[in-house]
Amino acid sequence: MTGTVYKSTGSWYIVRTPNGKTYECRIKGKFRIKGIKSTNPIAVGDQVTFELESKNDQVTGIINQIHERRNYIVRKSVNLSKQTHIIAANIDQVFLLVTIDNPPTFPSFIDRFLVTAEAYSIKAVLLFNKEDTYNEDTMFEVKYLSSLYKKIGYDCIEISAKTGKNIDKVKEMMSGKVSMFSGHSGVGKSTLVNKIEPQLDLKTKEISEQHKQGQHTTTFAEMFDLSFDAKIIDTPGIKGFGVVDMDQEEVGDYFPEFFRLKQDCKFNNCLHLKEPKCAVKEALENDEIAYSRYRSYIQILEGEDEHYRTDNYDND
Incomplete structure (x- = not known):
């Protein structure tokens, strides 16, 4: 049987087959992908082949093959600097949520993310969220950064996940595609996804005022089918984005x-x-x-x- 990985919890994978059935699957023994030293051999978005086994009246699957990836996006593993962590595979585009304050998203983080997307040939779009909370200074920062990245060639959209501003534009760009949403914890990913597809009802948490950081609400990457012919991959909030080893000449x-x-x-x-x-x-x-x-x-x-x-x- 073949299917797509919709959720990874580290040891178990939720795999959905083309007819819409889902199975809990695991991998048997060590799985190595040629040329990739990764902490997670299988990622959300992967196409896999698996076989079913029955134990104590429970049917689960064993993954025995990962199909060739069209692309994937990786970052350095948090604890193992020489290892990589594959965030997701087979993506059409990635939306990076940016907030000027509450919490701050710095240019170095944006640039590292964009460099990685470029390296893996994935279209990146910048979403400047929380437009409803901007004052004059933060609005100036948004306009400056937006014009900077637009000049380079990136799509930049000012949105408000809370009020719904420009959400239709985002949905239009998502139609017929697999989109990954990423950004720091607290930038409003879950609120945005809920605005795009209210029935998903993802958990959201408030910003920690003391450190202006978000509290993690998404623990594992997960893919969702949406009602308007689109798929979304929601990812855990990431603090930093370590660029995986590149030759100096190619950066x-x-x-x-x-x-x-x-x-x-x-x-x-x-x-x-x-x-x-x-x-x-x-x-x-x-x-x-x-x-x-x-x-x-x-x-x-x-x-x-x-x-x-x-x-x-x-x-x-």
Whole structure:
């Protein structure tokens, strides 16, 4: 039998077959995917082959094959830096929810996420949530960041999961596709999903005022079928987004505005650091590239972790 993994709890997987039946499945022994050192060999969105077994009147499945993935998105495992964690597989697009405050989403986090989406050829859309709570300053930050990422080529939508502003636009983009929703805890993913499909009734929690951080409500990634010919993958809130090992030479290719200028650099293998006649550095000096983007690039190149608390928005 074949089916799609709709939920992973680490040891058990909920698999749905094309006729709509769901089975609890597990894997037998060690499962290794060639070339991927991962803490979770099977992810939500995977197509798998499994066989049924009956024990004590309970029918469960044993997964014996993972079909080739169209794509997948990964991040560094929290505790094992050399291992990766596959967030989801076979995705058409990913929506990253961004909040300026309550909790803050910093540019370095956005950029790391976008770089990973670019590396795995997944379309990324930025949703600036909680529009209903903005004051003049936060509205300015939203407009600045939105114009920055739009200029690069990313879709940016200002939404309010609470009031429903621009939710129709999001639903339109989701139609006929598998969409993954991601972001820090507390940015309003569950509230947004509930607005898109009220019958799902996902749990939501308030922001911790002390640290302006969200409390985790989603424990495991899970896929849902929606009423308007769309699928959604809801993911746990993520604190940081460690970029999985990339060759230094390829990092710049995942910054679209750098990649467009690459051919104008004097050297083919230019890293845009101290090389002479570097088109990217020239664009930076002429304010044609955002400094926050270049700083994120340097941090990834140097293998630095994100600076969650000290980062700030640069408007220069």
